[in-house]
Amino acid sequence: MLKSPRIRWAGALMGAALLTTGLTLTGCASGEPGESGKVTLTYRLWDDQQKVGYEKVMAAFEKANPGIDVTIELLPYDQYWTKLTADVVAGTAPDVFWMTPTQFPEYVTKGVLTPVQLDTSKYHQTVVGSFTYQGKLYGVPKDWGIVGLLYNKDLFKKAGVEMPDKLTWAADGTGTLLDVARKLTVDEAGKHPGESGFDPAKAKTYGFASWNHYQTQWMNWISSNGGKLVDQPFGKYVFNDQASVQALQFGVDLVxxxxxxxxxxxxxxxxxKVTDMFKAGEIAMFPANNALLPFVAPEATFEVGVAPMPEGPAGRSVNLNGLAEAVYAKSEHPQEAMKLAAYLGTAEPQKLMADGGYAFPALNGLSQGYVDYWKSKKVDVAPFVEEAAGSTFPLPITTGFTGFETKLNQIFNEMYLGKLTPQQAADQAVAEGNATVE
Structure with a gap:
C-alpha cells in the first residue's frame, strides 16, 4: 500500500534530519542582510556539471546587482528532494531552486511556490504547461531535454544498413523500425531474427533497446499510438485504454x-545495464534523453549518431522534460529572489548554458549554441531540435507520481518479463496510480 503524500513528506523530513548530519552544505536559507548590507540568496541545484556554468551565470547577475550575493548549493539528486522537503517543512528552503514536472504538483498544491509573471510565449510551450497550475505559472522555464534515438554508426556500417530518413512502427510489427532492428541483431553464429537457426539466447548484438524505462520508452509508444497518460493535468491516469495497451504490447514484443x-x-x-550495453557496442539503437550525452559520448568507442524517435500510427510524439527555476513562497527576500529567477529566464544566462553544451534552453531561439557545442564533439544533435518543434508531451503532471513511481516500475518489470499481460499491467498500474492522486 502506498503512503499518503502527508506521510511521505513526514517520512522525508525524518530522513532528511538523519541525512543532513553527514552533509556540509555551501549555504543555508537566506537570512538578514550581512554587515556589508548585501542580501544573500541561496540557489539550489543537483547537477555538478551545470554548477560550473551557473557559477559564471551568478557572477554576471551579481555584477549587475551589486546589492545581492548568490550562494550556489549543490546536492546530489538522491538527496535533493529529501532535503528540500525537510527545508520546506521547517520553513528554511532555498530562495530559488530547480523544479521538475513530476515533483511540481506536490509542491505547488502545498503553497510552497510563488507564481511568476513573464511572457510565456517566448518559451517552449510544453515547459510552460508543465509548471502551470490553476492558470498561473509557478516557475521560470529553465531548459528542456527530449527523447531521441542514439545509434551506433559503426554497427550500422558493419551490417551494411543505413539509418532511414524516417523510422516507423505499428503495433502489428509493420514499419521500418523492426525491419532495421532485425538486420542489426545477430547471434554468435551470424544469424538474424527470422532466419532459420537464430538463437535469441546467444545474441551478440541487439538492434534496439526496448526496456522498462517510462520516460524514454513506453510513454512515447503510448503517445505515438494515440493514447494518453493522464486525462488532464492534475487528473487521473488513463493509460489502460486500447491504444495504450497496444503500444505497451509493441514495446514488450520487441523483446x-x-x-x-x-x-x-x-x-x-x-x-x-542498458546504457553500459550501448557504450560497449552491444546495442545499435538506444532511445535516450539528450541529457545523457555527456555520460555516453565521451566514453563511446564508436561514432554516435542521433536520429528522431520512430513515428507511430498517430505520428511521432516524444517526451520533452523541462525544468523550472522555482521561487520559495516564504523567502525572506522575495523581491530579490524573484529578480534572480526572472534573470535566469533571460537570454544571457540561457545562452551561456546552451553554448556550454549543458542543456537546450527553454527560451525560444537559442538552441543553436547547444547544437554547435555538440557539433564540435562530432555529434549532430539537430534531430532533437526537430523533434522539439513537433508533438511533445511532459511526464505525468499529477499529484502522487513520485510515490507511485516505484510501484509502477515493479508492475511493468513483471510485464516486460512476460509475467503480466500489457492489459493486466496497465489496469493494475492505473488503479494503483489513481489511488495516489489527491
Whole structure:
C-alpha cells in the first residue's frame, strides 16, 4: 500500500534530519542582510556539471546587482528532494531552486511556490504547461531535454544498413523500425531474427533497446499510438485504454517476440545495464534523453549518431522534460529572489548554458549554441531540435507520481518479463496510480 503524500513528506523530513548530519552544505536559507548590507540568496541545484556554468551565470547577475550575493548549493539528486522537503517543512528552503514536472504538483498544491509573471510565449510551450497550475505559472522555464534515438554508426556500417530518413512502427510489427532492428541483431553464429537457426539466447548484438524505462520508452509508444497518460493535468491516469495497451504490447514484443532487444532479466530497473550495453557496442539503437550525452559520448568507442524517435500510427510524439527555476513562497527576500529567477529566464544566462553544451534552453531561439557545442564533439544533435518543434508531451503532471513511481516500475518489470499481460499491467498500474492522486 502506498503512503499518503502527508506521510511521505513526514517520512522525508525524518530522513532528511538523519541525512543532513553527514552533509556540509555551501549555504543555508537566506537570512538578514550581512554587515556589508548585501542580501544573500541561496540557489539550489543537483547537477555538478551545470554548477560550473551557473557559477559564471551568478557572477554576471551579481555584477549587475551589486546589492545581492548568490550562494550556489549543490546536492546530489538522491538527496535533493529529501532535503528540500525537510527545508520546506521547517520553513528554511532555498530562495530559488530547480523544479521538475513530476515533483511540481506536490509542491505547488502545498503553497510552497510563488507564481511568476513573464511572457510565456517566448518559451517552449510544453515547459510552460508543465509548471502551470490553476492558470498561473509557478516557475521560470529553465531548459528542456527530449527523447531521441542514439545509434551506433559503426554497427550500422558493419551490417551494411543505413539509418532511414524516417523510422516507423505499428503495433502489428509493420514499419521500418523492426525491419532495421532485425538486420542489426545477430547471434554468435551470424544469424538474424527470422532466419532459420537464430538463437535469441546467444545474441551478440541487439538492434534496439526496448526496456522498462517510462520516460524514454513506453510513454512515447503510448503517445505515438494515440493514447494518453493522464486525462488532464492534475487528473487521473488513463493509460489502460486500447491504444495504450497496444503500444505497451509493441514495446514488450520487441523483446519477447521479435528478439531484437535484450531480455528484461538484463535490463529491468533498478539494476538495468542498458546504457553500459550501448557504450560497449552491444546495442545499435538506444532511445535516450539528450541529457545523457555527456555520460555516453565521451566514453563511446564508436561514432554516435542521433536520429528522431520512430513515428507511430498517430505520428511521432516524444517526451520533452523541462525544468523550472522555482521561487520559495516564504523567502525572506522575495523581491530579490524573484529578480534572480526572472534573470535566469533571460537570454544571457540561457545562452551561456546552451553554448556550454549543458542543456537546450527553454527560451525560444537559442538552441543553436547547444547544437554547435555538440557539433564540435562530432555529434549532430539537430534531430532533437526537430523533434522539439513537433508533438511533445511532459511526464505525468499529477499529484502522487513520485510515490507511485516505484510501484509502477515493479508492475511493468513483471510485464516486460512476460509475467503480466500489457492489459493486466496497465489496469493494475492505473488503479494503483489513481489511488495516489489527491
Amino acid at each position: 519477447n517476440k521479435h528478439h531484437v532487444a535484450p531480455p528484461a532479466t538484463q535490463t529491468n530497473p533498478p539494476t538495468g
